[in-house]
Amino acid sequence: MKNVWYLLIILMLGTLLAACSSEGEGSSGDESEGGSEGDLSGEITVWTMPFSGDSENEEKMWNNMASTFEEEHGVSVNMEQIPWSNRDQKILTALAAGSGPDVFYAIPDQMPQYAEEGMLLELDPYLEGNNMDDFADSAMESVTWDDSTYGLPILQEAYTLFYNLDIVKEIGGDPENLPKNWEEFKALAAKAKENGYYATSFPGGGSMNGALYPWIWQAGGTVLSKDGEVGINSDQSVEAFELINTMYEKEWIPQDSVTAMHHNELWEGGEMLAVTGSGINLQILQKSGEMDFEIAAPLKKEEQATYGTTGMFVVPSNSGNPDAAAEFVKYMTNAENQRTFNELTKYIPTRESAKDIFEDEPKLDKLAGFTEYTKPGVIHPAARDIMSPIQSEVQAMLEGDKSPQEAADAAAEAIEQQVGK
Known part of the structure; x- marks a missing residue:
């Protein structure tokens, strides 16, 4: 599959048209968020994915x-609408053939790959007057590569941890004072066991984005920075490996954690x-309504x-109508449309002003407030390529074949090899 990826990249690069953009053109049509309307015409094609189980209302919304x-x-x-499965190949193949969309949906570990290869239109010339300060900082981090903006985020x-409050009470915990740090969590974990x-x-x-990376970040470590600095085997990052290994050895986590994709049955049971x-x-x-829980x-x-994660809409650099495409991306992600989209899908708006949709839903409102602490994973063209070798080293550690330090060092070596390609 990797060879197919690079063949498609090569093919695409040979057929890309020069990106064209007009300084200051385009607007969301919202005076509080957009610039001047500009002279737009023609047509654009937009590719989205299914974001909810309500396909009828989702189609109506679009x-x-x-x-x-x-x-x-x-x-x-x-x-x-295109399916989630094989979307990378579908997008790359279409762009290489010159028959791709003018706007499509991307996530943070795709964007740097596409941007680095010249596949995406830089949106900065179109963003004057778009009220960019309204976007959450953590969301904008996800759409920026090499100091340029390549997408606008919509979700x-x-x-975070969801606690079964019946268990919290049974083991002597305080439902009003759930763990805030590692030490408090470890103390409650021991009582649970x-x-x-x-x-x-x-x-x-599963993905290391949710399994390993948060522990590394909480320890003050990094995996791979935007400028290619490897930090997965720093002293701080190794603490995360050690904690996960300890949880496994003490059976705070299930013994199938080495290869499990989830533990829904244990949680729901x-x-x-x-x-x-x-x-x-x-x-x-x-x-x-079957569980008394708290986040x-x-x-x-x-x-x-x-x-x-942060979901964004981007414009390919070979779009036949880049001005209209950029304008539509601004329009899709204005506050009004973010309210509509996220009310239906129950994702979190990336515009701070649109988060008022959850004012009558306390738990969603609370969850939305946590986006200030979120990181979208590794923002680097090698983000996807390094995931599998990191996972293999974590699995080797849990199986007892390597110490936490050895697993982290081996993961760092694998990352350096990928970055050096």
Whole structure:
């Protein structure tokens, strides 16, 4: 698959058209957030993905958004939904053939790869008057590469620990004073184990974004910086490896954590003190009404931090109508449309002014407040390539083949090899 990736990149680079943009052109149509309207015409194609289980209302939302834009700007908007599976290959193949969309959805570990290869339009010339200060800082970090803005964010997530309050009470914890730092969490985890419960989940077979990276950030460490500095085997980062190894050895996490993708059954069955979750988990728990639970603020050792992806819309550099495409991205991500989109999908708006949609939903409102602590993963073109070797080293540690320091050192070596390619 990796060879296919690079072949597609080479093919695409041979067919990219020069990106064109006009300083200051384009606007969201919202005087508080946009600039001058400019002279737009023609048509654009926009690729989105399914963001909720409500496909009917989601389609209606996109169609209404497109229709309003068409009326305001005279640009025909073709909205197309593509599946999540194989989206990278679909996007790359279409762009290489010159038949790709004018706007498409991307996430933080895709954006730097695309931007580094010259595949994305720089949006900065279009952003004057777009009220950029309204975007959360953590969201803007995700759309920036090499000091340029390549996308505008429409959604965020914030992952944090959800606690089963019945278990908290049973083991002598205080539901009103859930753990705030590693020491408090470890103390409660030990009590959970003593009473026959797992403390939490560790999905060692899943993405390291949610499994390993938050512990590293909380310890004050890093994985790989934007400028290519490897930090996964620093003293701080190794503390995260040590904590995970300790949790495994003490059976605070299940013994299948080496390869498990999740531990939903244990959590839902009342056998686990806490599980890392986001807005989707919150919806499920609230709909079922079967568990008394609470969400806690992200933990801290040296830094309060957690994982939370940012979803953005970007414009390919070979768009046939870049001015209209950039304008539509601004329009999609203005405060009004963010309210509409995130009310339906229950993701967190990236504009601070749009977070008022959760004022009557206390738990979602609380979760939205945690985006100030979120990091979107590794922002680097090698972000996806380093995930698998890091995972392999963590698994080797849990299986007893390597010490935490040895696993971290081996992961650092693997990262350096990827970055050096």
